[in-house]
Amino acid sequence: MTEPLLAERFVLEEVVHEPLPPEKRRFRSRLLGLWAVLVYAWLFAPIVVVVIFSFNDPAGKFNTAWNEFTLDNWADPFQRQDYTEAFLTSLKVAAVACLVATVFGGLMALATSRYEFRGKGLVNIILVLPLTTREIVMGSSLFTLFFARNASLGFTTVVIAHILFCLSFVALTVQARVRGFDWSLEDAAMDLGSSPWRTFRTVTFPLILPGIAAAGLLSFALSIDDYIITSFVAGDGTTTFPMRIFNANKTELPPQINVLASMILLVTVGLMGIGAWRTLKRNAAAS
Amino acid sequence: MSERPIDPELAAAIDLARRLSRRRFLTRMGLGAGAVALGPTLLAACGGSSGGSEGSGGGGSGDTELNISNWTAYIDQDDDGNAKASGTTIDRFQEATGISVTYKEDYNDNDEYFNKNFSPILGKGKTLAADIVCPTYWMAARIIGLDWVEELPLDDIPNHANLLDSYLDLAWDPGATKHMPWQAGITGIAWNPKLTGGDITSIEDLYDSKLKGKVSFLTEMRDSVGLTMFGMGADPADADLDEINAALDKIEGATSSGQILKFTGNEYLRSLENGDIAACIAWSGDIAQLDPELGIQFAIPEEGGMQWFDTMVVPKGAPNVPAAAKWMDFVYDPENAAAITEYVQYVSPVKGVKEALEAKGGDAAALAESPLLFPDDETLSRLSVFGELDQEDEIDIQARFNDITG
Amino acid sequence: MASETSLRQGRKAPYALLSPGMLWLILFFLVPMWTLLRIALSEKPNAFLPDYELTWRWANFSDAVDRFQPELVRSFAYAGIATLLCIAIGYPLAYFLAFKAGRWRSLLLGLIMVPFFTSFLIRTIAWQTILGQEGPALGLLRALSLVSVTDAIGLTRDGAFLNTPQAVVGGLTYNFVPFMILPIYVSLEKIDARLMDAAQDLYSTPAAAFRKIVLPLSLPGVFAGTLLTFIPAAGDYINAELLGNVKTGMIGSQIAKLFLKESNYPEAAALSFIFMAIITAGVLIYAKLLGTEELAA
Numbered sequence: 001m002t003e004p005l006l007a008e009r010f011v012l013e014e015v016v017h018e019p020l021p022p023e024k025r026r027f028r029s030r031l032l033g034l035w036a037v038l039v040y041a042w043l044f045a046p047i048v049v050v051v052i053f054s055f056n057d058p059a060g061k062f063n064t065a066w067n068e069f070t071l072d073n074w075a076d077p078f079q080r081q082d083y084t085e086a087f088l089t090s091l092k093v094a095a096v097a098c099l100v101a102t103v104f105g106g107l108m109a110l111a112t113s114r115y116e117f118r119g120k121g122l123v124n125i126i127l128v129l130p131l132t133t134r135e136i137v138m139g140s141s142l143f144t145l146f147f148a149r150n151a152s153l154g155f156t157t158v159v160i161a162h163i164l165f166c167l168s169f170v171a172l173t174v175q176a177r178v179r180g181f182d183w184s185l186e187d188a189a190m191d192l193g194s195s196p197w198r199t200f201r202t203v204t205f206p207l208i209l210p211g212i213a214a215a216g217l218l219s220f221a222l223s224i225d226d227y228i229i230t231s232f233v234a235g236d237g238t239t240t241f242p243m244r245i246f247n248a249n250k251t252e253l254p255p256q257i258n259v260l261a262s263m264i265l266l267v268t269v270g271l272m273g274i275g276a277w278r279t280l281k282r283n284a285a286a287s
Numbered sequence: 288m289s290e291r292p293i294d295p296e297l298a299a300a301i302d303l304a305r306r307l308s309r310r311r312f313l314t315r316m317g318l319g320a321g322a323v324a325l326g327p328t329l330l331a332a333c334g335g336s337s338g339g340s341e342g343s344g345g346g347g348s349g350d351t352e353l354n355i356s357n358w359t360a361y362i363d364q365d366d367d368g369n370a371k372a373s374g375t376t377i378d379r380f381q382e383a384t385g386i387s388v389t390y391k392e393d394y395n396d397n398d399e400y401f402n403k404n405f406s407p408i409l410g411k412g413k414t415l416a417a418d419i420v421c422p423t424y425w426m427a428a429r430i431i432g433l434d435w436v437e438e439l440p441l442d443d444i445p446n447h448a449n450l451l452d453s454y455l456d457l458a459w460d461p462g463a464t465k466h467m468p469w470q471a472g473i474t475g476i477a478w479n480p481k482l483t484g485g486d487i488t489s490i491e492d493l494y495d496s497k498l499k500g501k502v503s504f505l506t507e508m509r510d511s512v513g514l515t516m517f518g519m520g521a522d523p524a525d526a527d528l529d530e531i532n533a534a535l536d537k538i539e540g541a542t543s544s545g546q547i548l549k550f551t552g553n554e555y556l557r558s559l560e561n562g563d564i565a566a567c568i569a570w571s572g573d574i575a576q577l578d579p580e581l582g583i584q585f586a587i588p589e590e591g592g593m594q595w596f597d598t599m600v601v602p603k604g605a606p607n608v609p610a611a612a613k614w615m616d617f618v619y620d621p622e623n624a625a626a627i628t629e630y631v632q633y634v635s636p637v638k639g640v641k642e643a644l645e646a647k648g649g650d651a652a653a654l655a656e657s658p659l660l661f662p663d664d665e666t667l668s669r670l671s672v673f674g675e676l677d678q679e680d681e682i683d684i685q686a687r688f689n690d691i692t693g
Numbered sequence: 694m695a696s697e698t699s700l701r702q703g704r705k706a707p708y709a710l711l712s713p714g715m716l717w718l719i720l721f722f723l724v725p726m727w728t729l730l731r732i733a734l735s736e737k738p739n740a741f742l743p744d745y746e747l748t749w750r751w752a753n754f755s756d757a758v759d760r761f762q763p764e765l766v767r768s769f770a771y772a773g774i775a776t777l778l779c780i781a782i783g784y785p786l787a788y789f790l791a792f793k794a795g796r797w798r799s800l801l802l803g804l805i806m807v808p809f810f811t812s813f814l815i816r817t818i819a820w821q822t823i824l825g826q827e828g829p830a831l832g833l834l835r836a837l838s839l840v841s842v843t844d845a846i847g848l849t850r851d852g853a854f855l856n857t858p859q860a861v862v863g864g865l866t867y868n869f870v871p872f873m874i875l876p877i878y879v880s881l882e883k884i885d886a887r888l889m890d891a892a893q894d895l896y897s898t899p900a901a902a903f904r905k906i907v908l909p910l911s912l913p914g915v916f917a918g919t920l921l922t923f924i925p926a927a928g929d930y931i932n933a934e935l936l937g938n939v940k941t942g943m944i945g946s947q948i949a950k951l952f953l954k955e956s957n958y959p960e961a962a963a964l965s966f967i968f969m970a971i972i973t974a975g976v977l978i979y980a981k982l983l984g985t986e987e988l989a990a
Binding site: 396398399401402403406407410411429433500542543545547548549550561562563678682685686689690691692693 | 741742828
């Protein structure tokens with residue numbers, strides 16, 4: 001589960017590039033270029049299908065064969081009440097999970113990267129463990145916990161689980177981004193008479209904000225996409241969007257699913273774009 | 288009252304299940320003893336319950352709200368797929384009673400619902416949010432046996448009288464005082480003639496190497512094993528352990544040889560439509576709901592077919608029992624039941640549905656003639672309900688079946 | 694290095710900052726793991742009732758291994774093949790991005806992640822559409838009369854993509870390839886361009902330069918990518934369920950089935966632990982090779 005950690009570093013950080021090595025082996029370059037085109041085509045094939053089929057007017061219950069172009073699905077993306085409800089549940093879960101995980105995880109990252117203290121190694125291990133634990137194990141362990149503690153499965157248990165798997169992500173993402181910061185800036189501010197709170201607000205927070213924002217976005221994306229863990233801890237009427245799709249895809253696949261999925265795509269890509277643009281601007285200003 | 292063509296035969300089929308379910312009584316006795324042994328824990332769980340506002344046992348008296356958990360695509364919807372759109376059964380119920388209905392299609396699997404909701408919640412004396420859930424007959428029998436459901440307030444359900452008589456003497460719920468059937472159906476075989484090149488009339492055809500790798504079976508153990516038993520000349524209603532194991536052997540062989548491609552729930556529909564499989568074990572209503580232009584065929588195999596029904600039960604301690612009663616009464620009105628039948632195209636357990644459909648005329652009247660919705664005596668004589676299994680046997684068989692299905 | 698007034702010198706501050714998050718991790722990660730372990734050593738006297746007894750039944754573990762050996766082997770085999778495919782696909786792409794992409798590099802890097810911001814399930818369902826009997830992939834093959842060729846080389850089976858082990862491995866490769874591309878890219882990108890020039894001066898052929906300089910320097914990326922791909926691929930079962938057939942079941946679905954279908958919590962818990970133990974062993978070996986800092990980053 002460490003994946004997007006890397007991802008976000010690239011997307012948001014790697015915008016400054018170095019000069020290219022001199023171009024000599026033209027043929028090999030072309031071959032590599034061709035390979036890249038093929039790989040990108042492969043990566044985007046399902047997405048293209050999802051987006052194209054959001055404009056389909058399917059003949060039967062399954063939106064899997066092309067029938068007729070229509071804009072109706074986009075005109076009324078929330079037409080299917082049951083999917084919309086599940087979608088809203090997912091948004092609610094993701095919002096709460098992302099908020100709590102970002103705050104808790106951000107604080108943890110601050111503690112581990114700024115302070116030296118006893119037990120730091122242990123804390124780091126406990127932080128990494130959830131990431132190496134597979135979803136199926138995490139889901140089933142939470143299931144047994146709620147079961148053993150007589151907790152009814154529902155919205156609360158889903159949120160608890162989502163906060164859990166976002167937490168380590170946030171902490172490690174922020175940690176990775178603030179590594180190497182010059183914390184003596186804080187001391188300087190304090191020496192100049194700034195109060196601790198003011199120092200945090202004007203020095204520390206702006207420093208960690210990009211990391212926090214990226215981590216928040218990631219945990220939102222993780223939460224809204226999770227199926228395996230959720231399937232273990234959701235019950236008794238709480239259905240998230242991925243669960244709804246997984247269960248309903250047996251009897252139907254309405255095009256609204258494609259519309260909602262395309263919307264998630266647009267929003268996350270949009271947010272990513274804003275992030276990248278801001279970093280670009282900052283880097284440009286810095287240089 | 289039992290002059291409907293459906294009655295005597297359905298009665299016969301269910302009778303058989305009932306005869307076999309005498310064992311159930313013993314099982315229940317066994318459970319009773321278990322409950323005594325586990326007494327302290329259970330009692331503590333009951334006494335200390337803080338889960339539901341109503342506590343356990345009593346059942347709530349709410350009649351302004353109603354929460355229903357059902358299988359997907361199991362009630363009438365408008366063309367856009369909204370089950371609560373104007374004119375649908377739920378909408379008319381809300382209009383008529385002022386009760387606001389929360390209808391969730393989150394009952395996806397009997398075992399899964401049992402392990403996530405019934406057992407951990409009801410089994411510890413707490414309450415579910417749902418007022419009505421729709422387990423299949425054998426699961427309903429199980430949770431009724433475990434005493435995890437409310438007795439239905441039959442006085443508030445006058446339309447209970449419309450329940451087909453054959454459902455009234457099930458050993459696990461005589462008089463149907465703890466459950467009301469929702470829809471019944473037939474398990475048979477479906478095929479795509481473009482791919483099979485001909486009709487599939489026998490279960491053995493599914494095992495024919497001509498269809499190798501083009502066949503799917505159902506993850507519902509009783510359907511896959513039951514049909515195979517028919518094919519081997521046994522009657523699944525007897526639930527004979529040796530015969531069941533022989534059928535499992537046969538399924539296992541066909542799985543490892545690559546004859547059976549997949550075990551599925553309703554998703555066989557899409558595979559059949561897309562041509563990824565050529566023939567499969569299927570549920571009658573699913574096929575009836577399909578677009579006829581696809582040309583998908585359904586038949587009860589010549590050796591025999593499985594019969595089953597899903598139920599409505601009120602879980603113990605449900606907050607809105609009166610509202611649940613009103614719902615059951617509403618959907619047991621023949622007119623309302625006919626509206627549901629017209630959409631879901633399963634066999635209705637309600638008397639007078641055929642007449643109601645005929646009275647509607649048009650397409651509805653055509654449905655009244657459908658042998659899959661209103662099977663004739665000859666058809667019914669070829670159907671069986673899977674016999675009752677001991678708890679131990681059921682777990683062993685299910686485990687073995689799960690190993691086979693991968 | 695820091696003055697007396699430094700915020701970093703607080704004794705209680707780090708613990709205060711850590712406490713909400715740590716509490717969460719302890720309550721909902723460590724405690725559940727403990728519960729899971731207890732259940733793995735328990736018996737459930739009655740499968741239908743929610744009670745279990747801790748009887749230190751270690752046989753749950755051996756039972757689980759006996760029963761699910763094929764799925765365990767299969768999970769790691771599929772994950773292994775998918776990981777190799779990820780390297781084969783991802784390495785050249787990462788190389789391209791690091792050295793040949795020019796000013797398009799940041800855009801192209803960002804694009805790699807874009808498909809992964811739609812739902813995992815929806816992507817996989819889209820693959821069902823693409824690979825199905827009436828989907829564009831087979832349509833193209835049929836138009837080119839290549840089905841017999843792809844059958845022969847094992848890309849398709851009896852003229853079908855869908856419901857084959859190939860499709861499952863393909864799905865795993867697709868879903869986890871970015872986590873191979875990105876770490877390899879990182880390690881390649883760190884290589885100094887002057888080093889490349891020097892290498893070309895030193896060695897006679899570009900191939901030798903690649904083998905002696907670029908490849909060794911990029912190996913940490915390959916190692917990291919391998920774990921980032923292999924671990925999630927071994928634990929996944931959605932690909933197997935949606936794209937595979939009855940003989941492609943992976944360990945995840947067996948655990949889910951034991952919990953949710955058979956109510957056999959003890960064996961399910963034991964199987965979870967076995968699976969986790971294998972993974973953890975792998976991670977430890979990795980950590981030994983590269984250090985936990987790298988893993989965290």
